[in-house]
Amino acid sequence: MKPQKVIICLLIGIVLGVNMANVSLAAKDSWAKRSDMPTARYVCSASEVDSIIYVIGGAVGGDSNIAVVEAYDPVTDTWESKSDMPTLRALLSTSVVDGIIYAIGGGWGPVFSNVEAYDPVMDTWTKKTDMPTSRGGLAASAVNGIIYVIGGSTPVVEAYDPKIDTWAKKANFPIHASWGLSASVVDGIIYTVGGGEAFVAGSSNVFAYNPKTDTWTRKADMPTPRFGPCACTVGKFIYAIGGAAVSGGPGLSTVEVYNPARDTWATKTAMPTSRKGPVCGVVDGKIYVIGGADLALGPVISTVEEYDTGFRPSKSINSSGKLSTAWGKMKSDR
Numbered sequence: 545m546k547p548q549k550v551i552i553c554l555l556i557g558i559v560l561g562v563n564m565a566n567v568s569l570a571a572k573d574s575w576a577k578r579s580d581m582p583t584a585r586y587v588c589s590a591s592e593v594d595s596i597i598y599v600i601g602g603a604v605g606g607d608s609n610i611a612v613v614e615a616y617d618p619v620t621d622t623w624e625s626k627s628d629m630p631t632l633r634a635l636l637s638t639s640v641v642d643g644i645i646y647a648i649g650g651g652w653g654p655v656f657s658n659v660e661a662y663d664p665v666m667d668t669w670t671k672k673t674d675m676p677t678s679r680g681g682l683a684a685s686a687v688n689g690i691i692y693v694i695g696g697s698t699p700v701v702e703a704y705d706p707k708i709d710t711w712a713k714k715a716n717f718p719i720h721a722s723w724g725l726s727a728s729v730v731d732g733i734i735y736t737v738g739g740g741e742a743f744v745a746g747s748s749n750v751f752a753y754n755p756k757t758d759t760w761t762r763k764a765d766m767p768t769p770r771f772g773p774c775a776c777t778v779g780k781f782i783y784a785i786g787g788a789a790v791s792g793g794p795g796l797s798t799v800e801v802y803n804p805a806r807d808t809w810a811t812k813t814a815m816p817t818s819r820k821g822p823v824c825g826v827v828d829g830k831i832y833v834i835g836g837a838d839l840a841l842g843p844v845i846s847t848v849e850e851y852d853t854g855f856r857p858s859k860s861i862n863s864s865g866k867l868s869t870a871w872g873k874m875k876s877d878r
Contacts, residue, residue: 605837752804
């Protein structure tokens with residue numbers, strides 16, 4: 545066999561080996577304990593930048609809001625303290641555009657319109673233009689560099705363009721009951737799960753928002769009605785984890801996965817620690833569920849648990865002869 549053909553065969557073998565490894569890891573569906581977060585809290589927010597998960601704000605019990613920022617490295621299983629957010633707040637939402645984390649809204653006494661941008665490289669915060677509609681218990685997701693802020697204590701939907709620091713009104717969320725919903729993105733479509741009226745029963749509602757057409761579509765209900773689940777995208781699937789049947793009730797350990805292509809739900813292995821108001825981040829196909837509370841208004845927890853979805857980012861050989869990786873995105877780009 546000619547040397548060129550040998551090289552080609554070896555390259556094909558590497559690619560096939562990687563792909564077969566991905567197949568063999570499918571449906572791992574298992575949990576593992578990781579290092580606790582230094583500050584126990586719930587109803588905070590989290591975003592991932594360069595495989596580091598940043599947990600921002602939240603509450604340490606009742607309505608005791610904090611501005612603490614802590615960064616988790618899943619590779620080393622270690623935490624690092626970062627610069628506090630300028631505004632103490634819980635029930636906020638964060639989203640990432642071009643490596644900058646935007647912390648938006650929040651609150652349950654007064655509600656906030658604050659927008660503050662965090663640069664993980666410089667470990668600094670910058671004030672941005674306030675959101676037009678103050679709200680807490682909202683969801684935020686980024687699509688094509690625009691952050692869409694959805695629901696919470698209002699059905700209003702507003703879009704933020706970080707490049708020009710301006711806001712625009714969009715089509716309202718279909719129903720008013722949207723407090724404590726969560727959102728993720730698959731193929732440029734934002735999917736919201738759960739939520740409801742504050743201190744009333746959580747919902748099974750699932751809606752899809754198309755930013756290109758500014759329209760909403762009802763989707764198959766989530767099997768378990770709940771407030772405050774964390775939702776994140778891995779591959780082409782959305783995982784809804786934890787939450788509570790009623791906003792003042794105990795936490796759940798429920799894990800359900802949504803397939804947008806088929807508009808169907810499936811139940812996965814329950815999380816070891818029941819909790820409401822946790823946050824989650826995705827790194828290398830694994831979901832890290834962080835913090836939360838197990839009872840009404842506390843006690844808050846610092847527990848971190850890793851869920852192995854079985855998915856691994858596909859790898860291929862690029863034109864330069866190096867292996868390149870296509871990463872599954874988390875909440876902030878959902």
